Amino acid sequence: MASLALMAAPACSSGSSASAPPSAAPEGTTPAAPVTQTIGEALRTCGVSAPGGPAPPGDLPPPPYVGNGHLWVGVWPHGLVIVPPGNIGRDGSMRAKFMWFRGRGAHGLLDIGGSEANSGAAVRGRTHGYGLRGFNASSIFFPGPGCYHVTGMAGAAQLTFTTLVRSCSVRRQLPRAWRKDLAIWCRA
Numbered sequence: 150m151a152s153l154a155l156m157a158a159p160a161c162s163s164g165s166s167a168s169a170p171p172s173a174a175p176e177g178t179t180p181a182a183p184v185t186q187t188i189g190e191a192l193r194t195c196g197v198s199a200p201g202g203p204a205p206p207g208d209l210p211p212p213p214y215v216g217n218g219h220l221w222v223g224v225w226p227h228g229l230v231i232v233p234p235g236n237i238g239r240d241g242s243m244r245a246k247f248m249w250f251r252g253r254g255a256h257g258l259l260d261i262g263g264s265e266a267n268s269g270a271a272v273r274g275r276t277h278g279y280g281l282r283g284f285n286a287s288s289i290f291f292p293g294p295g296c297y298h299v300t301g302m303a304g305a306a307q308l309t310f311t312t313l314v315r316s317c318s319v320r321r322q323l324p325r326a327w328r329k330d331l332a333i334w335c336r337a
Contacts, residue, residue, distance in 0.1 A: 184294045184315075188229075188322040191313055195266065195296035197228025198310040209284050210248040219255045219306035222299075223248035227327065230291075230314045233334055241293045243314055249276075249285040249301055257304035259285045265295040266311075272297055 186194065200213035202221070210223030225231070225245075232243040249259055258281060261274025270292040279285040281303075291297055291314045300309040317335035320328055 188313075188315065188319045191296065191315075192227070192229065195228070195311060195313045197296075197312055198224065199228075200224060205250050206252050207250065207283075209250050215308065215310045216250075216252075217306075217308050219252050220301055220303060220308035221250045221252070222301060222308060222310060224310060224312060226330075228312050229323075229327075230312050231320070231331055231334065232291075232314065232316050233336075234317065237316060243291045243293060243316065244288050245291070245314070247287050247289055249287060251282055251285065251303045251306065255303040255306035256281055257302075259287065260302045261287055261289060261299065263297055263299035263309075265292065265297055267295065270295070272299055274299075274301075 184191075198215050200215060202214070202216035203218045205214065205216055205221040210221055213226060214221050214223050216222070224247075230243075230245045232245055236244040238244070251257075251259065259274075259276045259279070261272070261276060263272035264270060265272075272292075273290045274287050275290075276285055276287045285303075287301075289299060294315050296311065296313050298309060298311050300307060302308075317331065320331050320335055323331070
């Protein structure tokens with residue numbers, strides 16, 4: 150596995166890729182604040198949401214998740230979303246997938262929004278085709294790296310979580326145990 154991580158490191162040295170798809174972020178998205186902190190400092194100051202809450206009624210989302218008894222969302226390990234080069238648009242927007250589950254009292258289309266903590270840059274979510282109940286996959290478009298407050302709403306139910314978003318370029322700053330899981334992900 151160590152040789153795989155070394156082979157993947159050059160592909161992760163850049164936050165963008167010439168082969169990146171055209172931006173799929175909705176119009177009106179403003180850029181996030183520039184990144185000036187190390188990943189360690191950013192994780193400490195962002196205040197990412199700790200996984201937890203009551204268990205979801207089914208198997209989805211799997212841990213780690215954040216939930217409140219009505220809505221649950223699968224969150225990325227350590228509160229850190231790492232976006233591979235293929236999910237970074239030409240405009241710098243960063244797409245990540247999240248699993249949501251609507252429990253009792255959460256009946257309706259899932260709407261996702263939010264903003265970057267420092268710049269106020271808007272987050273946009275796409276959730277089409279999953280109906281009014283239960284499981285809902287989503288793509289969330291972040292305008293760039295940053296600390297984000299994301300809110301999902303379905304009917305009267307609402308859930309907000311905080312996460313840090315970065316590209317694969319931060320991989321070398323992460324603890325070794327975190328890096329090994331990103332070797333293949335960041336090679337894309």
